[in-house]
Amino acid sequence: MGADMTLACTSDFSGLVRGKGFRTADLGKRIESGVGWTPTNVQITCFDTISDSPYGALGDLVLKPDPGCHVDADLPGDAGLSFLLGDIRTLDGAAWECCTRSILKRALDGFEKTSGLEIRASFEHEFMLPGGRETRGFTLAGFAARQDFASALLRALDGADIQPDGFFREYGPDQMEITLPPKPALRAADEAVILRELTRAAASAMGDRATFTPLVSPDVVGNGVHIHLSLWRPDGSPAMWSPEGQDGLSDPASAFVAGMLRHMPAAVALTAPSVLSYRRLVPHRWSAAFNNLGRQDREAGVRICPLTARDAATRARQFNVEYRAADAAASPHLALAALVVAGTLGLRDGLSSPPATTEDLSVLSADALTKRGIVRLPTDLEAALDAFARDEAFRSGFPERMPDIYIAHKRGEIAHVSGMSEEECFAAYASTY
Numbered sequence: 001m002g003a004d005m006t007l008a009c010t011s012d013f014s015g016l017v018r019g020k021g022f023r024t025a026d027l028g029k030r031i032e033s034g035v036g037w038t039p040t041n042v043q044i045t046c047f048d049t050i051s052d053s054p055y056g057a058l059g060d061l062v063l064k065p066d067p068g069c070h071v072d073a074d075l076p077g078d079a080g081l082s083f084l085l086g087d088i089r090t091l092d093g094a095a096w097e098c099c100t101r102s103i104l105k106r107a108l109d110g111f112e113k114t115s116g117l118e119i120r121a122s123f124e125h126e127f128m129l130p131g132g133r134e135t136r137g138f139t140l141a142g143f144a145a146r147q148d149f150a151s152a153l154l155r156a157l158d159g160a161d162i163q164p165d166g167f168f169r170e171y172g173p174d175q176m177e178i179t180l181p182p183k184p185a186l187r188a189a190d191e192a193v194i195l196r197e198l199t200r201a202a203a204s205a206m207g208d209r210a211t212f213t214p215l216v217s218p219d220v221v222g223n224g225v226h227i228h229l230s231l232w233r234p235d236g237s238p239a240m241w242s243p244e245g246q247d248g249l250s251d252p253a254s255a256f257v258a259g260m261l262r263h264m265p266a267a268v269a270l271t272a273p274s275v276l277s278y279r280r281l282v283p284h285r286w287s288a289a290f291n292n293l294g295r296q297d298r299e300a301g302v303r304i305c306p307l308t309a310r311d312a313a314t315r316a317r318q319f320n321v322e323y324r325a326a327d328a329a330a331s332p333h334l335a336l337a338a339l340v341v342a343g344t345l346g347l348r349d350g351l352s353s354p355p356a357t358t359e360d361l362s363v364l365s366a367d368a369l370t371k372r373g374i375v376r377l378p379t380d381l382e383a384a385l386d387a388f389a390r391d392e393a394f395r396s397g398f399p400e401r402m403p404d405i406y407i408a409h410k411r412g413e414i415a416h417v418s419g420m421s422e423e424e425c426f427a428a429y430a431s432t433y
Helices: 024-033 039-043 101-115 138-144 148-160 185-205 251-271 314-316 331-347 366-371 380-389 403-417 422-432
Strands: 005-011 018-023 034-037 061-077 079-089 120-127 167-170 175-178 225-232 294-296 303-304 321-323
Touching: 005 101, 018 024, 018 079, 018 185, 018 225, 018 303, 018 403, 024 061, 024 251, 039 403, 061 148, 061 185, 101 120, 101 185, 101 331, 120 185, 120 331, 138 148, 138 167, 148 185, 167 331, 185 294, 225 251, 225 303, 225 331, 251 303, 251 331, 251 380, 251 403, 294 403, 380 403, 403 422
Parallel strands: 005 079, 294 303
Antiparallel strands: 005 018, 034 061, 061 079, 120 175, 120 225, 167 175, 225 321, 303 321
């Protein structure tokens, strides 16, 4: 059943989707005119507090919905949900400095001008459906227990023209993972945003609640977001793999990965942007704790994904790398922009990636890590924000004022949870994400 109301939406600094509604009958008009938006909205944290804003009560913007990102989903109970993602623009039509979708478009434009290549990406999301302590990881019985939810979510995703690549029962209690197939980078980020919203909506319509929080408690496996990236030529041929390249990386892929590794301590401020994110980014949590390139290592900062194809042409199309230091507290647009900016810097500076690691880095000394150019990622959000503030080259890939506005946003989030007990902090993030 179609929805009577439609929302024009944006994925913001908090990683949440906010927007304004209008009659669905007015959709054509609103695609043309947009809806009014307020600059200080960008400083609304995930807890609905407002961080320091350079805009105050001044200014007006327009949120222009993109008809290519229209979701018209059917949910259990004959409910309908209709929304469009869009871009925030100034009144003269220019991209606004803090619009996450526009920031990603800017980053992709810079990459394409630097490299002459294109990026395809895909997102893997882990989430939990609280309501028990069932583990039954990867079992048929564990999946069957949530079959009704899975079917409802797949029907909802059909309304957004999204077909998941995989859907399974993960290891943690009531944890599931859903993976999306590779798409052009902007579409991949759009689909990641839509997936999260429809997952929550389908669960809510069934009287349940889905959470993508990085951690539900200290002793439970976390929920990550793994971002897969590959490089392609404009003619559709793959540009990521070279059988002669170190670890199978072509020259441009090696430079791109090296840029991601060099700037990862700053990038995690955007890809793992919650206080709890850093409780997950520790050794032996199957996440990422170092800025390393790894092979067959699910604790690498960037992992070279295995190839199953035998012939060279198919291997070239299959080859990709996976960035693992991310979670769903991040806007997919902003997280992907961070990786694109860092990779583009690697290309600009002519970097080459180091040999992939194959061992447990947590047992190596600091000197041994330093000799290999490997550093421990920031261990809390404040340290990550400081790294972002210091990395001038990385900051230059974003609109001029955006990094400082983002840092102020996140410091407001830190201040909100600073007086909470551990239990209260975990509960606050679980209910938010």
